[in-house]
Amino acid sequence: MTDQTANTRTDAAAPAIRLRGLTKQFSAVHGAITAVDHVDLEIAPGEFFSMLGPSGSGKTTVLRLIAGFERPTSGTIELFGQDVTGKAPFDRDVNTVFQDYALFPHMSVLDNVAYGLRVRGVGRKERRERAAKALAGVRLENMADRKPSQLSGGQRQRVALARATVVQPKVLLLDEPLGALDLKLREQMQVELKQIQRDLGITFIFVTHDQEEALTLSDRIAVFNAGRIEQLGSPRDLYERPASRFVADFVGTSNLFDAERSGSLIGREGEHTIRPEKLSLSSEPRMGDGLRSAPGTVVETIYVGSGIRRVIDLDAGLRVTVLERNDRSRSEETDRGDRVHVSWHDEDVVALIPPGT
Template sequence: MSAPHATTAPSAPDAAPSDSGRGHGGVELTSVTKRFGETTAVDDLTLSVESGEFFSMLGPSGSGKTTVLRLIAGFEEVTSGTIAIAGTDVTGAAPFDRTVNTVFQDYALFPHMTIAENVAYGLRVRKVAKAEQQERVATALEQVRLSHVADRLPHQLSGGQRQRIALARALILQPRVLLLDEPLGALDKQLREQMQIELKQIQREVGITFIFVTHDQEEALTLSDRIAVFNNGRVEQVGTPREVYEYPQTAFVASFLGLSNLIDAAHAERLTGVATAISVRPERVRLMDARTEPAAHETCVDGTIVETVYTGPTTRYIVDTVDGLRVVAERHNDHAPSDTAPYHRGDAVRAVWVTEHAAIVP
């Protein structure tokens, strides 16, 4: 079989905003380390967030992403390194002296205040004139499309509406950077997916920098201009959603972002003749009869289906191969609902993918 194609990340379709990270709302972290006693939560991190982009920090629990958010907000002090916001060094600045605001998973709305009063709270603390307060509250509620609930109390709103009010309360202070710490985590799946679209639309309308922390891969792919994938206090890869999904630079990124068939160098050499680990996404793998010959541009491996998983939109086939690999293939359920699945547990099959669809994992 031919060797896997040496893939490089695309640039044009998913390019992030072109404003400099040192512009009106950019964030620069340079050699930032944060230790808690003997534990290193963030390890020599250098990261640049562009002005006006939706930037996500994605990773498992304990990977350091929330600590980085708290460092940017000023809730934690760096052990070493520097943080700059809009070109100004804020490493030693107090939280209230930084041009940022934070939205948490806990909405923290005052239950005895109306929605309008909740949204206006920060302006009252800053002693903004009442007429300006009213004007800015109306604008903020319009931005989150909840002008009609201004006189209600928080308990009269749904979870999604309360989350949007928390967002309006943060936006009304006109921060250069909005930090969001898993703000959709408490919502059910359907509402969370709806809020993802609305959150992205709001970010585009207000035009400020959003830095979003999540452990949900699909959420990061849906929302982000760029994603930083965290692991053990370090960033494994930064790129657009397409780049990090299609062209993972480490085995961790390949396995953490969705399902992936990671094929080690020894198996890859037997399949392709090149001793380089590769990653093949399940949706790129198709199954066919074991007696059918693949095309010249395809790689194949024989095996037996050991499990099928029906997910609704797709059916997932788990194949144990003759040389000890486990390969997952995913087939879109575009056939009639009454049709039976073409393959079943115990069937001998050939798993096939276009050779150049395998991404080399450095």
């Protein structure tokens, strides 16, 4: 067994990234601002991991701490079992892809991809071979001689990915790399990005504020709020079983029942939530076998292509959104002002954990 193989096996036994008590404070006029607040996290080798949250939630700061662009106020950062907390960015086996791509306009696509190998002293023949292979990996082998200005936004994004991965980092950090693309191209790149990650087998850590993007791409997601991880889990876990009001409201669309409405409508104590697609409409109440109904009035109907979104004011004093599939299974047409009954199954109602518990 070679030394390289032995090191690979040792690395694979440890998390790709381990954060322990990670804290980052920035100085301000009226005292320190805590951007990251005692974050503990482990990310597995080969995982596509997303950090999701609104602006100012701490997700980008955590990414910059992992990259080495910021130094933590306290806590540790480990990369495959090695403490890299005090190491400079160039001494960490990670690479970063930013939103603006930062390609050299005067260089060909091939030379852009090979640049990192050139800086590392790799010979011309080897670096061109490796750059060509990296371009083939992102399906741009026929664009090698072009300049970045001759490429589309999605193609430039793939060149940036090839340049970041050609040096074979153990971890690839992606800071909202699809944010500058239009919606259709962004959706195409989401599919391609996931395929590239699977082909390379590299750990991807992806930062985004777009919850649909995170749900589409990720093996696991950490939802950040006020410098802390509010919930950690698979996309299905976060969507189907949000742990808090913040996660329920931020990840997708939710109908939130406060303690009073939960008691009168659901028959349970505490706060609860239910997704719009779990609700149904009918002209008569539907009860029994775990099924509940509440009367209300349609206040808005919104056509969204694949579905019909209806906003209902319940007589109990709560406004809810119902999402019906745009197919033959949906209820008859309803207009604003129509009286309806909103129904749901008890098993689709999720209890929310109060903050700080």
